[in-house]
Structure formats: structure tokens, C-alpha cells
Amino acid sequence: MSPSSPRIIFYNAEVSRFGHRVWLALEQINANYTVHPVDLFVPRPEWYTRNLSPTGLVPAIAFDVPEGCSPADLPASTIRMNESLPILEFLADALPAANLFPADIVARARVRAFISRFEAGFAKAFEAVLFRGEHPQALLDALAQYQDELVGVQRRFADEPTGSEGGFVFGEWSMAEIAAVPFLVRALMCLEHDIGKYPAGEGRKVWEEYASSEKFARMRKYMVDVSARPALKVTWKVEEQLPIWSQFPIFKRDSA
Ligand SMILES: N[C@@H](CCC(=O)N[C@@H](CS)C(=O)NCC(=O)O)C(=O)O
Incomplete structure (x- = not known):
């Protein structure tokens, strides 16, 4: 995907099998993404549970993030999402050209x-x-x-x-x-x-x-x-x- 495709911030811990699902999808579609690592050994920062993942779990994504935004301080209008399978479905719908899901x-x-x-x-x-x-x-x-x-x-x-x-x-x-x-x-x-x-x-x-x-x-x-x-x-x-x-x-x- 071109650098002009929606910017995604991917909040993940590499150990996570749920996060790995999203990572595989992002790689497969060559998404324009950056990873923000989440340390599972310490309590999640307040901004993470408030803005990205109410359960505190990984993975989460922020989608179509304006250039220059900090992962911890996103504009209120940014799409945010947690839960691996809904994230996959969202990516498939939001980026249909990537063919994550069959059209049929x-x-x-x-x-x-x-x-x-x-x-x-x-x-x-x-x-x-x-x-x-x-x-x-x-x-x-x-x-x-x-x-x-x-x-x-x-x-x-x-x-x-x-x-x-x-x-x-x-x-x-x-x-x-x-x-x-x-x-x-x-x-x-x-x-x-x-x-x-x-x-x-x-x-x-x-x-x-x-x-x-x-x-x-x-x-x-x-x-x-x-x-x-x-x-x-x-x-x-x-x-x-x-x-x-x-x-x-x-x-x-x-x-x-
Ligand atoms: N149903 C969630 C499960 C996510 C989940 O359990 N993530 C684990 C890592 S594998 C986690 O964040 N654990 C941190 C904790 O329990 O504090 C999904 O599909 O995304």
C-alpha cells in the first residue's frame, strides 16, 4: 500500500497471539503502519485504557491517524478499535482493495x-x-x-x-x-x-x-x-x- 494510504498505529506486544493476527494482516496488505509496543508486565497507562482498549488488552489500532500525532495523544476524531477479530473485519471493510476477505x-x-x-x-x-x-x-x-x-x-x-x-x-x-x-x-x-x-x-x-x-x-x-x-x-x-x-x-x- 502506498505511503498515502491511511496511517495506522498498531498497539501490540509481540508475545500476543491475538496481536499477531492483526500484525499478519497489516504485513500482508503492506499497510502504512507503525507499532507502539505495550508492556504487558506493568499496568497499562491510563490513556491506553481510556482511548484505545477499555479492557487494557492488546491488540488495538488507531486508524487514519493524522501525520505527527503521538500514539498516546490522538485527536478525538481518530478511529480506534480493540479485539483482534473485529479489527481484522474492520481492516477488510476499510481497505477492500487489500482483499483480506473474499468478495463473495x-x-x-x-x-x-x-x-x-x-x-x-x-x-x-x-x-x-x-x-x-x-x-x-x-x-x-x-x-x-x-x-x-x-x-x-x-x-x-x-x-x-x-x-x-x-x-x-x-x-x-x-x-x-x-x-x-x-x-x-x-x-x-x-x-x-x-x-x-x-x-x-x-x-x-x-x-x-x-x-x-x-x-x-x-x-x-x-x-x-x-x-x-x-x-x-x-x-x-x-x-x-x-x-x-x-x-x-x-x-x-x-x-x-
Ligand atoms: N479477545 C481479545 C483477547 C486479547 C488478549 O487476551 N490479549 C492479551 C495478550 S495475548 C493481553 O493483552 N493481556 C494483558 C493482560 O491480561 O493484562 C482479542 O481477540 O483481541
């Missing part, structure tokens, strides 16, 4: 339905395992379910494009990946490195099954294709995320 309303509805299933399935398993210590088998099951989505097993409509012959959940890369991939890359990193509240050693065991079993061959190929996307290369760097996730108190075992 049936295809859009199907992407939304996929994201609803993802939120109820994989995203819940992610929290249960990593933050609450449920056995990581729940994440392996969620990966298997995702693979079923990818090849079309979980879906109902014969005319719906799938990734059964390669490619992505709807054949082409779509909002489905933007919503899901930030969770997938973090889940796989955590299992591989045994990070999470579950009993020590169990994450790595599950990851070894994922990494070696024929059952997950399609999913592994998908993750290779996902990792090759330019927007992912910019927004996901394991070597930077790993030290943060290894030290974050909410992922630490009680005995650790």
Missing part, C-alpha cells in the same frame, strides 16, 4: 464459520493446556482436528474449497490462516520445548508424535507452507519468542 459473501460466511470453530476448539485447548495444565494430548487432538478441517473432513459443503490437494484451509491463503496461525506456531513451539503448566515431559512427548507420525504429514506440510509466507517471516521469530515464553510466569509449572 458465501465464502466470507464460511471463513467466519471456520474461525468460530477454531475459537471454540483449538483456541480453548491452547489455553487449557498451556495456562491451566490440562494434558497436552488435548492440543494434539486439536491439531488432528485442524488437519481434518484442512483436508475438508470437518466441513459440510461439497463445493467448499479445502487444502486436501495442498495449499491452505480454503485452498488459497485467507483470513482463516490469519486467525489461526498465531495460535498454531505458538502451540507447536511450546510443545517442542515443553513449555506450559502441564506435567514436565508430556509436551515434548506429544510434539514427538506430531513431528514423526504419518498421521500428521499433511499438517506438517501445511506448516512448512505457512512458514514460507513473507508476512509470517516478518512477524514470527522463534528465537525471539522462545526466551519470552520460557520465562513468562503464567506458563510456568507450579513446581518450576
Whole structure:
């Protein structure tokens, strides 16, 4: 997008899987954006909760920001928004030329339905395992379910494009990946490195099954294709995320 496209300020913390959704979208559409980092280890500044994110959570955006404005002091007329999925929908509507969403309303509805299933399935398993210590088998099951989505097993409509012959959940890369991939890359990193509240050693065991079993061959190929996307290369760097996730108190075992 040209420098004359709307200026966006993106309030984010790189650890955030929700923020990563928005970051992926901004990168993919080559948006005219700057990042304002939010430190999740300290209380949010008053201006942030008052003006950008009433819950204090990241991500948030300010859209069409006049040149020279400070991230902490925006004119009252500036559009501000929080919550990752509504931000994605907003960007798709505000910048239609970027093609974040398919133009066809049936295809859009199907992407939304996929994201609803993802939120109820994989995203819940992610929290249960990593933050609450449920056995990581729940994440392996969620990966298997995702693979079923990818090849079309979980879906109902014969005319719906799938990734059964390669490619992505709807054949082409779509909002489905933007919503899901930030969770997938973090889940796989955590299992591989045994990070999470579950009993020590169990994450790595599950990851070894994922990494070696024929059952997950399609999913592994998908993750290779996902990792090759330019927007992912910019927004996901394991070597930077790993030290943060290894030290974050909410992922630490009680005995650790
Ligand atoms: N439903 C929100 C969830 C956002 C969220 O939970 N963000 C976390 C980071 S992953 C956060 O800001 N946590 C800070 C805190 O709890 O103080 C969305 O989709 O944007």
C-alpha cells in the first residue's frame, strides 16, 4: 500500500497471539503502519485504557491517524478499535482493495464459520493446556482436528474449497490462516520445548508424535507452507519468542 494510504498505529506486544493476527494482516496488505509496543508486565497507562482498549488488552489500532500525532495523544476524531477479530473485519471493510476477505459473501460466511470453530476448539485447548495444565494430548487432538478441517473432513459443503490437494484451509491463503496461525506456531513451539503448566515431559512427548507420525504429514506440510509466507517471516521469530515464553510466569509449572 502506498505511503498515502491511511496511517495506522498498531498497539501490540509481540508475545500476543491475538496481536499477531492483526500484525499478519497489516504485513500482508503492506499497510502504512507503525507499532507502539505495550508492556504487558506493568499496568497499562491510563490513556491506553481510556482511548484505545477499555479492557487494557492488546491488540488495538488507531486508524487514519493524522501525520505527527503521538500514539498516546490522538485527536478525538481518530478511529480506534480493540479485539483482534473485529479489527481484522474492520481492516477488510476499510481497505477492500487489500482483499483480506473474499468478495463473495458465501465464502466470507464460511471463513467466519471456520474461525468460530477454531475459537471454540483449538483456541480453548491452547489455553487449557498451556495456562491451566490440562494434558497436552488435548492440543494434539486439536491439531488432528485442524488437519481434518484442512483436508475438508470437518466441513459440510461439497463445493467448499479445502487444502486436501495442498495449499491452505480454503485452498488459497485467507483470513482463516490469519486467525489461526498465531495460535498454531505458538502451540507447536511450546510443545517442542515443553513449555506450559502441564506435567514436565508430556509436551515434548506429544510434539514427538506430531513431528514423526504419518498421521500428521499433511499438517506438517501445511506448516512448512505457512512458514514460507513473507508476512509470517516478518512477524514470527522463534528465537525471539522462545526466551519470552520460557520465562513468562503464567506458563510456568507450579513446581518450576
Ligand atoms: N479477545 C481479545 C483477547 C486479547 C488478549 O487476551 N490479549 C492479551 C495478550 S495475548 C493481553 O493483552 N493481556 C494483558 C493482560 O491480561 O493484562 C482479542 O481477540 O483481541
